[in-house]
Amino acid sequence: EQEEISEMNLLIVNVNVVPDYLKRKLESKFPEISILAAETEDEVGDFIEKTEILIAGRISDELLRRAKKLQWIQCQLTGVDYILNQPSLRKDVLLTSARGIHGPQVSELTFLLMLALGRRFPQVIQNQGKKVWDRWPGKLLWKKKVGILGVGVIGEEIARKCKAFGMTVFGIDAIKREIDAVDCFFGPGDLLQVLKEVDYFVNVVPNTPETQNMIGARELSAMKPSAFFINVGRGETVDEEALIKVLRERKIAGAGLDVYLKEPLPEDSPFWELDNVIVSPHVGGLSDVYADQVLPIFEENLRRFLKGERRDLINFIAR
Missing domain, CATH: 3.40.50.720 (NAD(P)-binding Rossmann-like Domain)
Incomplete structure (x- = not known):
């Protein structure tokens, strides 16, 4: 002392x-x-x-x-x-x-991205600017499956909100914990199995030597064509080239991104242009x-x- x-x-x-x-x-x-x-x-x-x-x-x-x-x-x-x-x-x-x-703000941003992608809300905003009245059925979160990679403080808060929306929650983490809001817990070895199942996949993992490029071409190509990818963790954990490729080829439905390999996101990044991507400027932690x-x-x-x-x-x- x-x-x-x-x-x-x-x-x-x-x-x-x-x-x-x-x-x-x-x-x-x-x-x-x-x-x-x-x-x-x-x-x-x-x-x-x-x-x-x-x-x-x-x-x-x-x-x-x-x-x-x-x-x-x-x-x-x-x-x-x-x-x-x-x-x-x-x-x-x-x-x-x-x-x-950061649980409240990052989980709320996650929901903003999930809802906006499923309901094509960027298109709604664009249509408002053009005074275009166009309607389509939105994809519900209700009864859908969500995978959360990284079930720490933030991941647990996301899981709780997912349950409130009537979703089935799969948690993936090296440390298995008893969490009421998680229906099934998996270790990192079961990542591909979970990716094949889910309608929404939320990445919350931090940047560590073990997590770099944890989500690569193999993982992304395991996802359903109707599934959405959300990244509120760290940009380094995802192979951006592989993500751009599956988005361009519409192998997945879309992505909501708040974090990137290079920040600020360079002007020549394809993410800006892709119509199935929502680019959020790393504001998840702010409130x-x-x-x-x-x-x-x-x-x-x-x-x-x-x-x-x-x-x-x-x-x-x-x-």
């Missing part, structure tokens, strides 16, 4: 909420901490040189290089791979994430109440950090 620390400097930067709101909330509970809230890294100035605590999303290697006194990074995202890949991240700097808060969703984690971790309980931080990333 380390003794209590005072006179700490905390920098908030590159967060996808209003940084001043976080600053006000944290200052009211931690008046002993000096806090700078910056929209971008350009506004940070020399404060970074004395920063011990950093609350941030994606940050540049240059910022880390200048942060000589940095002790702890609280990332406001679930995925910390971007920070881990920075050469100037020192081994002694603690890293924590905001894992566990209008994001600051209030992340604050409980930030506050509790700050309390523990200031007490010297360094290894008991919530969502501590061991490395």
Whole structure:
């Protein structure tokens, strides 16, 4: 146990909420901490040189290089791979994430994509612009089968909503858990079997060495021609060339994508042009109440950090 620390400097930067709101909330509970809230890294100035605590999303290697006194990074995202890949991240700097808060927003976006694809809603919007009254029967979610690859916090929330819509839910995960909303649990070895069965397939897995290109040509070609593919996990987990091919050849009905191999999605990506694809600009994790969703984690971790309980931080990333 380390003794209590005072006179700490905390920098908030590159967060996808209003940084001043976080600053006000944290200052009211931690008046002993000096806090700078910056929209971008350009506004940070020399404060970074004395920063011990950093609350941030994606940050540049240059910022880390200048942060000589940095002790702890609280990332406001679930995925910390971007920070881990920075050469100037020192081994002694603690890293924590905001894992566990994104279930509501990612699951709602998943449903937006599933419903919009099944009901051809992009076409409805286009027709509205052209004042065209055209009708067709929409594909229901009711009584359909959905496969969810990656049944963590987000996958479980998606499963619950699927059950509420009357769907049969297949969960695929290396760790089998008892979840009421999952009708059948499968291991990764049964992935192809599940893909052959389902009407909707939702990919929620993170980017790890094991998951890269986990969904390739073999997996996609196992899907039914009437099935839809949803990706709210990470772009690296899917072979994009293979996905583009099955979409072009209409081997599957369509795809709803929120994540890509390269972000922002390059202008020359075929995804923009394909009429059976919905391109969402990686907004699944964002919400209008994001600051209030992340604050409980930030506050509790700050309390523990200031007490010297360094290894008991919530969502501590061991490395």
